[in-house]
Amino acid sequence: MSTNTSNLLYLVTIVTFILALRYLSNPAHARRGNQIGAAGMLLAIVVTWIKVGTTSWWAIAIAILIGGGFGAVAARKVLMTAMPQMVALFNGVGGGAAALIALAELHRILPAPGAPKADISIAIVFSALIGSISFAGSMIAFAKLQELIGGRPITYPAQQFGNAIVIIVAVAAGVTLVGGVQDEWLLWLLIGTAAPFGILFVLPIGGADMPVVISLLNAFTGLAVAAGGFELENNVLIVAGMLVGASGTLLTLMMARAMNRSVANVLFGAFGQLQTTAGAATAAANGTVRPTTTDDVAVMLAYAHKVVVVPGYGMAVAQAQHDVRALADLLEARGVEVTYAIHPVAGRMPGHMNVLLAEANVPYPALKEMDEANSEFPRTDVSLVIGANDVVNPDARNNQGSPIYGMPILNVDESKAVVVLKRSMNPGFAGVDNPLFAEPNTLMLFGDAKESVAKLTAAVKAL
């Protein structure tokens, strides 16, 4: 196949990717879009295979079967609640592949005198750097979300300084390579420092900030792939990689804005340090909260006009989404209006709650975004907060000393009554106190979210 023919066919692939993203503007045909994108990907793979010809075709086939087989099994088996770490994992391997391509390309080009050209070496250094960071960072994000290591921020002395040294070594190795020192070991040094940097930079980031990190790492892999396109002079890699890089960057900014923090603050921020200064307002910890029983809550819910469910990561952990849906069905059958208020950063990845509730067959028109939900709280009888904490914390509005001050929140305290389902009085992932729990219109229902909701359902049924 000539280069022109393959480039034209790659263009078809690019178009399918753009269509796939365009179709995502509406849930009604989003799935079709994804299938179109997959078809385009298949086309690109077949075209490349034919192009490569008889060289190692069987090795390629075996490698695809191994990788693809793993991907297919992992993607099929994973529970919807484990989706964030699965996305992190697949993102990481993509970044790793981009870094490996950079390594192989440098190895191929180096023996030639005067090689590589400046732009090629820049691309190689860039994709090796970003790809390694994305790979290692995603693996740590995966481990954190899978709870292989603690979700709380992990800090150590002189963290920022240590991280800075590591990344400076990596960048210096890259600059030396681009500067004309032709030594493959420089790239090894670069990868050998960039990967630890990826680990170091994700480790101190708390679980609540994961949506921003995952989205950023996704953008990183996209950029690394685009750089790979420059190395191999391949348009489809450049365009597809950059589409992902641009969209991932935009999504990252949107997530950070939803928390009213800059991306830099999320990544290198002193979330851990700030909260110690804000420990003064511990109304909730002073025992002024009012615990309640499932029967009382069941009556409140059954005789309400409007109930708003506010889900958070706790619902995902307890896998309570199906029980929540069952309870909502029951309430709706009694004529209660039930909607769901979704905070943009609830959960561990952008839009996490939407996916979980969709899994439980909640119709998507019932899922309300923050602004719409906030306009509804004043005429809401009961807000049912299930495993959410920081996204309903009034301190974000009122307490300037709070680490989450300024973050837009769901104003559940404006509704007539708030019922918080919570395992214990431990503070949320961010480790911040929540005065909502001590408000006069707030009741606490302690216990595992899944069990509590199931009990509530039984109690409503018995009425």
Place this chain on the structure above:
Amino acid sequence: MAHTTLLVFEVTILVLAIFLGFEVISKVPTLLHTPLMSGTNAIHGIVLVGAMIVLGQPDKSAFTWIVGFAAVVLASANVVGGFVVTDRMLEMFKKRDPPKDT
């Protein structure tokens, strides 16, 4: 095509892709942000094409062989996993439930 000409062309499409990316994504509702991430995740699996080119080089050293093979394995996990996960998610987004058999 001379190398510089090609480079200029590549930079051109790179810059256009940036704007296209911003444009397309800004139309996606927050409802679908997870499938968006997962879908773009699958799209950067296009790195598989690059990995195949590396592994498909004639007369390659043992080093390239190993690195290329590993790259194809990783990239194909990215492609297949990415699209399958996205499909599973999008399948769930429905306006109303299908009639129940209870």
